[in-house]
Amino acid sequence: MDTLVAVSSIRPVVLCGGSGTRLWPLSRKALPKQFVPLVGSKSLLQLTLERLSALSKQVICVTAEEHRFLVQESMEAAGIEGHEVLEPVARNTAAAMAAAALLADADELLLFAPADHHVPDAQAFAATIQQGADAARAGHIVTFGVVPTFPSTAYGYIQPGAELPGTESRQVARFVEKPAADRAQAMLLEGGYLWNAGIFLVRAGTLIEALRKHTPDILAASQKAVTASSTDGSFIRLDRIAFEACRSESIDYAVLEKHDKVAVIPFAGAWSDVGSWNAVASLQPADEAGNRASGRAVMLHAKNTFVHAPLRPVVALGTEDLVVVDTQDAVLVARADCVEQVKDVVALMTRDGHNEATEHRRVARPWGAYDSIDHGERFQVKRLTVKPGAKLSLQMHHHRAEHWVVVKGTAKVTRGDETLLVQENESVYIPLGTVHRLENPGKVMLEVIEVQSGGYLGEDDIVRYEDTYGRVVPVNRPQQG
Helix, strand or coil: CCCCCCCCCEEEEEECCCCCCCCCCCCECCECHHHCEEECCEEHHHHHHHHHCCCCCEEEEEEEHHHHHHHHHHHHHHCCEEEEEEECCCCHHHHHHHHHHHHCCCCCEEEEEECCCECCCHHHHHHHHHHCHHHHHCCCEEEEEECCCCCCCCCCEEEEEEECCCCCCEEEEEEECCCCHHHHHHHHHHCCCEEEEEEEEEEHHHHHHHHHHHCHHHHHHHHHHHHCCEEECCEEECCHHHHHCCCCCCHHHHHHCCCCCEEEEEECCCCECCCCHHHHHCCCCCCCCCCEEEEEEEEECCECCEEEEEEEEEEEECCECEEEEECCCCEEEEEHHHHHHHHHHHHHHHHCCCHHHCCCCEEEECCEEEEEEEEECCEEEEEEEECCCCECCEEECCCEEEEEEEEECCEEEEECCEEEEECCCCEEEECCCCCEEEECCCCCCEEEEEEEEECCCCCCCCEEEECCCCCCCCCCCCCCC
């Protein structure tokens, strides 16, 4: 295991985990909310990376193996470089932060930030973070608390204590768990309390010693996972066996609530964890009736209604206190005061075998994406988009044949021993059992309509022989994706 070279006084570490259930159907397990374009055409992760670029152009992103290329795309879009630490399984924030700290130089200041928060004023955010540098260098774990604007029961709270001499921060007097409504109201009236934003600035060595003191088992397991990690370009893959053995716990419970050197700095700017559809709605301006809209919404005689309609017109007629979210393959209609229960609906759908609970119709791949347009008995139609210079794996299917029609760009097709160039409005047939590959040799996006036919059309009917993205498996072990 090599320590990552320090690149600036503060290195951002973006925690990119998440299950994607609270903003279903737009966000799902396969595409959690940090990767979904929620603010204009940009994802929360891209906006987070752009905001953190004021501190450094070099970051560490901790993410799941299955999301590594989504993170890579966001980094490229934000003009950010760095490394991705890939977790083989989710083990909460304590283990994720431990792994990042172990990979950094001990004296480096690390800013741990969630990938899915929205902070419009990037300059004010960066200035606030810089205020915590002195306390962090002095050996404190510095938290950043948001000045509350209403008595929220969805956030934990921080009570600041005495000022820390020589710094711009205060000692944390105590952390308060997510309160009941009456307690939240009382704290707001009392004043001084801050929302816990889950953002931390700390020396890597300070965090490691705090973990060693309070949760040595998490540190030991993370150390084993880092020591046995492998590097593939900018990807650092933690050892699966060691990381699976690690206990899952948040950094709040594992360290912060036990540690005696925790400081806090208030942030008075606008902030949202975008944790519910009501939070998403609040990002849009309201009309005189309290309605908010995103996309192609049409409202008449509606009141306090939010409609998210990026694809087609969605009409809300005579509605009140509703949230309506339209996607390609699922629609959510909920009373505004029930949106926190969306995750419970996802659990029910998962139990009942609805693929839409976790998977989108459009699926991102490292070479581009595919969109399942139509399907029926013994056939399926997909629209493939392949990035310039990208190529799918060299592969074979046991149970299906494929017919490709190029509708944009030029395709380079390997079919058995043949290599073909297929232009727009031309097609090629791939018989069942034939080794094949699709490539985009051009400089524009390649678009292909793929018609599959056969007795079994599942995504797990694929045998890879060669792959640019490190997904090759032995020929006798089919792999999904």
